[in-house]
Each structure stands twice: as structure tokens, then as C-alpha cells.
Amino acid sequence: MIPRERAFRSILGLLDRHRVVVVLGARQVGKTTLAKAVARVQRRPVTYFDLEDPADLDSLDEPMLVLRETRGLIIIDEVQRRPDIFPVLRVLADQTRPARRFLILGSASPALLRQTSESLAGRVHYFELGGLTTEEVGLVRWKRLWLRGGFPRSFLARSDRASDEWRRGFMRTFLERDVPELGVRIPPRALGRFWGMLAHHHGQVWNASEFGRSFGVSDTTVTRYLDLLCATFVVRRLAPWHANLGKRQVKSPKVYFVDSGLLHTQMQVRLMQELVRHPKVGASWEGFALEAVVARLGARPEECHFWATHAGAELDLLVVRGQSRRGFEFKYTEAPKVTRSMRTALTDLGLKSLQVVHSGPRTYPMSRDIQAVSLLDLEKVITPLR
Numbered sequence: 001m002i003p004r005e006r007a008f009r010s011i012l013g014l015l016d017r018h019r020v021v022v023v024l025g026a027r028q029v030g031k032t033t034l035a036k037a038v039a040r041v042q043r044r045p046v047t048y049f050d051l052e053d054p055a056d057l058d059s060l061d062e063p064m065l066v067l068r069e070t071r072g073l074i075i076i077d078e079v080q081r082r083p084d085i086f087p088v089l090r091v092l093a094d095q096t097r098p099a100r101r102f103l104i105l106g107s108a109s110p111a112l113l114r115q116t117s118e119s120l121a122g123r124v125h126y127f128e129l130g131g132l133t134t135e136e137v138g139l140v141r142w143k144r145l146w147l148r149g150g151f152p153r154s155f156l157a158r159s160d161r162a163s164d165e166w167r168r169g170f171m172r173t174f175l176e177r178d179v180p181e182l183g184v185r186i187p188p189r190a191l192g193r194f195w196g197m198l199a200h201h202h203g204q205v206w207n208a209s210e211f212g213r214s215f216g217v218s219d220t221t222v223t224r225y226l227d228l229l230c231a232t233f234v235v236r237r238l239a240p241w242h243a244n245l246g247k248r249q250v251k252s253p254k255v256y257f258v259d260s261g262l263l264h265t266q267m268q269v270r271l272m273q274e275l276v277r278h279p280k281v282g283a284s285w286e287g288f289a290l291e292a293v294v295a296r297l298g299a300r301p302e303e304c305h306f307w308a309t310h311a312g313a314e315l316d317l318l319v320v321r322g323q324s325r326r327g328f329e330f331k332y333t334e335a336p337k338v339t340r341s342m343r344t345a346l347t348d349l350g351l352k353s354l355q356v357v358h359s360g361p362r363t364y365p366m367s368r369d370i371q372a373v374s375l376l377d378l379e380k381v382i383t384p385l386r
């Protein structure tokens with residue numbers, strides 16, 4: 001078992017402060033495992049409903065009647081099976097007696113489960129659980145994490161080939177079972193083809209009409225496919241940052257596979273020697289380093305941006321929380337160099353400093369305000385957001 005201390009403590013902390021905590025994340029990232037660990041340390045009674053289990057699903061046929069009688073910690077797993085529970089939670093969340101906490105787990109975003117956001121606005125706290133992080137598996141194992149990605153079963157598989165097979169199975173189940181179960185009517189083959197094609201655009205600016213044209217469907221259709229992959233946590237849409245500059249800036253988002261392992265499976269890359277020779281190795285590394293930094297910072301999706309001007313200056317990641325702004329570049333190289341684009345980003349975005357996270361072994365200053373950071377020093381050099 002790989003301990004997930006930070007996520008575990010965050011969830012316990014949230015349960016102290018909020019009556020309803022919703023943990024969201026892709027299927028198979030480890031939500032149930034973590035919730036069971038949380039359940040084990042409770043002093044209050046714990047009731048667990050697994051909505052994947054037909055008996056538990058049936059028992060919540062009349063959710064109000066059943067949930068009204070509970071107290072302590074109530075865990076409801078795979079909530080996307082019964083989004084109509086949310087209006088009931090809303091009523092119960094407003095009651096102070098009996099003392100009750102809800103821990104809700106789901107593998108689809110609230111936007112997809114429309115009832116959630118409307119009925120629980122302001123009453124719940126969301127926590128997004130991603131795959132295993134460099135911090136959790138230990139930085140010395142970062143290459144394996146990069147190749148196989150952070151789904152625990154994929155990371156822990158017996159061999160690289162077994163790991164790739166697991167990911168193939170994951171994607172098949174996702175397309176053939178999970179998506180239809182969400183009530184989304186998209187043909188699995190079309191979505192699968194779209195997903196494969198997206199691998200070629202990993203880390204690039206999203207252009208719906210170009211994508212639609214080469215895919216042979218309308219922009220709205222490809223955008224719907226992208227929305228779905230984002231709402232199920234397998235793709236990150238990184239929003240563009242816009243500064244008040246009088247320069248033309250890129251206004252479309254960038255798209256990244258959240259999990260490098262799924263990206264590699266889509267790229268038909270199974271082994272490290274195949275990855276390092278692949279023309280997309282740089283893009284893959286950028287996405288991997290980006291997720292590692294975002295996880296280390298503890299940044300929420302809406303705090304993460306990229307920035308680019310039409311004249312060619314850009315910044316891979318700009319994290320904004322309150323008054324604080326942090327800038328990052330990701331480079332697949334042993335020795336990154338200061339570029340004009342980095343200088344422009346520092347000035348135009350008013351950054352105090354910029355960190356260039358690279359795949360080499362050394363961390364060193366590149367200039368007064370630019371630092372080269374080895375991924376191996378991530379925890380030493382990059383401090384979490386406060």
C-alpha cells in the first residue's frame with residue numbers, strides 16, 4: 001500500500017470544518033481506498049453506501065427516509081449513480097442535529113451531474129484526488145511514475161507491459177461502461193478515436209474547428225467530447241491567462257492528458273526506451289512535470305493557467321492564488337537556458353521569479369530571478385501554496 005498522507009490529512013481536515021465533503025477524481029485513482037482509511041480512524045459511527053452495489057443502491061430508493069435516520073459519518077460512494085441524492089443532502093446539511101458528516105465520492109464533475117452544483121452551492125467542499133504523485137511514490141521512482149502514470153494499479157503492475165495492459169483495459173471500460181453509465185450518449189468508438197487523436201495534441205492550444213475538420217465532425221461535437229474527458233478527470237484544460245498589456249494574447253485553452261500513463265498507451269509507447277526516442281517525449285515530459293508541480297503546490301484547477309502572446313512569448317504554467325503569482329516552465333533537457341520568452345514573461349506578468357523544471361539532476365540559479373529546478377528537488381525547492 002502506498003500511503004497518501006497529504007490527501008488523507010486534507011480530507012480529515014475538511015471533514016472537521018464542513019458537513020459535506022465531496023471527493024472527486026477519475027475512476028481507479030484510489031478514492032474508495034482513501035475513504036476507507038478515513039473511516040478507520042473515526043470515533044463516530046460510520047455508515048457506508050456503495051452505489052455500485054445493487055443492494056446499497058436499492059436501500060437508498062427513498063434517500064430522505066434512510067439518510068434522515070443516520071448519524072456520524074456517512075460515506076456515499078459512486079454518487080454519480082444517484083445524483084438525485086444531492087437535493088436530500090442539501091436539506092440534511094442544514095440540520096445541526098444529529099451531528100452528521102457526509103463524505104461523498106464521485107468520478108464525474110459536478111458540471112456533468114447538473115443537480116449537484118445547483119443544490120449544494122456554498123454548502124459543500126470539493127477535494128480533487130489525482131493519481132499517485134512523485135511525493136507519494138518517492139522522487140527516486142519518478143521515471144516509473146512518468147512512464148506508467150499514477151493510477152495505483154498501473155504504477156504497481158508487475159512489469160511495464162502488464163501496466164500498459166491494465167491501462168488498455170481501463171480505457172476500454174471507460175468507453176464502453178463508465179461513459180454510457182453517466183447517461184452520456186457518445187458512441188464509444190468515436191470517443192475512443194477522439195481520445196487517441198488528442199494524444200497528438202497533448203500540451204497544445206485547443207482549436208475546436210481545426211480539430212473538428214480533421215475529425216470530420218462539427219466544432220460543437222468535438223468540444224462536447226473534450227468536455228466529457230475533462231469532466232471525468234482524464235484531461236486537463238489549462239485556461240489561458242490574460243494580462244492587461246496591449247499585446248495580443250492566446251485566448252484558447254491548452255489540453256493535457258492528466259495521466260502520463262494513459263498518454264503513453266495512446267501513443268503506443270510501452271517501454272522507457274520507446275518513450276525517450278519518441279518525437280513527443282518533450283510534450284509528455286512537460287505534462288508530467290506540470291502535474292507534479294500542480295500536485296506539489298496543492299493548486300486547484302481554476303488557479304492554474306498558461307500564458308502566451310501571438311508574438312511568441314509564453315509561460316507553461318502560471319498559478320494564481322490571491323495576490324501570489326508563481327511562474328513555471330517545463331523543459332525536457334539536462335541544462336535549460338534562459339530564453340527571451342522567459343524574460344518577457346517575468347516582465348509582462350510582474351513575476352518575482354520563475355522556476356524552470358527540467359529532467360536533469362541539478363538545481364541551480366540561471367540568473368538573478370530564474371532558477372533551474374531538477375524534478376528530483378521538487379520537494380526541496382517548490383513550496384506548497386498557502
Ligand SMILES: Nc1ncnc2c1ncn2[C@@H]1O[C@H](COP(=O)(O)OP(=O)(O)O)[C@@H](O)[C@H]1O
Nearest residue numbers: 001002026027028029030031032033034152153
Ligand atoms: N494508495 C494505494 N496503494 C496501493 N494500491 C492502491 C492505493 N489506492 C488504491 N489502490 C488500488 O487501486 C485500485 C483502485 O482503487 P479504488 O480506491 O477502488 O479507486 P476508486 O474508488 O477511485 O475507483 C484498487 O485495486 C486499490 O486496491
Ligand SMILES: [Mg+2]
Nearest residue numbers: 031032033077
Ligand atoms: Mg471507488
